[in-house]
Amino acid sequence: MMPVASALSRLRMSPIIRAFTLAEAAAFREIRLEALRLHPDAFGATFEEEASRDVACFAAGMPQDPPDAILGAWLPGEAAPQAMAGLHAEPRRKLAHKGQVWGVYVRRVARSQGLGRLLLERTIAVARDAGLETLRLTVSAEAVAAHALYVALGFRAYGTDPRGLKLGPGQYVDEVLMALDLRGV
Numbered sequence: 145m146m147p148v149a150s151a152l153s154r155l156r157m158s159p160i161i162r163a164f165t166l167a168e169a170a171a172f173r174e175i176r177l178e179a180l181r182l183h184p185d186a187f188g189a190t191f192e193e194e195a196s197r198d199v200a201c202f203a204a205g206m207p208q209d210p211p212d213a214i215l216g217a218w219l220p221g222e223a224a225p226q227a228m229a230g231l232h233a234e235p236r237r238k239l240a241h242k243g244q245v246w247g248v249y250v251r252r253v254a255r256s257q258g259l260g261r262l263l264l265e266r267t268i269a270v271a272r273d274a275g276l277e278t279l280r281l282t283v284s285a286e287a288v289a290a291h292a293l294y295v296a297l298g299f300r301a302y303g304t305d306p307r308g309l310k311l312g313p314g315q316y317v318d319e320v321l322m323a324l325d326l327r328g329v
Contacts, residue, residue, distance in 0.1 A: 159259055161266045163213040169203035172214060175228050179249035185317045186284050211274030217263045226254040227263045233276060243271045245281040264297055272326045279326055285318040299324045
């Protein structure tokens with residue numbers, strides 16, 4: 145891993161934000177497992193569940209039909225992504241106006257530098273360009289910085305899922321349900 149100062153100076157340059165390719169399944173698996181290991185209270189999947197899946201399983205599960213995508217953010221000159229966000233559009237006709245943002249994660253070295261915002265702005269643009277009208281996500285009630293970023297991007301809370309995630313016996317995390325109206329109204 146590169147020194148923090150070096151990563152931060154590179155972040156001031158334009159990051160590359162694009163969908164992961166199938167050839168990058170190993171890089172996607174690595175950042176996804178890191179996110180689950182370091183922040184088990186922020187994701188519906190567990191590290192143990194996902195770590196049991198090899199790279200081929202990750203590749204098989206990567207979306208190939210736009211607008212569904214797993215977007216990554218790379219710093220110039222870096223092979224490893226520093227952030228990720230998934231986008232899933234509902235395929236059923238009555239629900240096809242909605243999309244779901246999932247798996248948002250920014251590596252520690254790249255936090256508080258605007259990379260998460262850039263990644264989410266691109267995710268929102270992909271959803272809007274696909275004709276989606278509403279974008280939804282859930283965020284841990286304890287994830288203050290993430291919640292603030294979503295609000296700054298226009299997401300609004302529409303409910304809470306009490307005990308939305310169960311981390312262990314008697315250990316729960318409430319989740320805030322948020323939505324962004326993409327219709328430009």
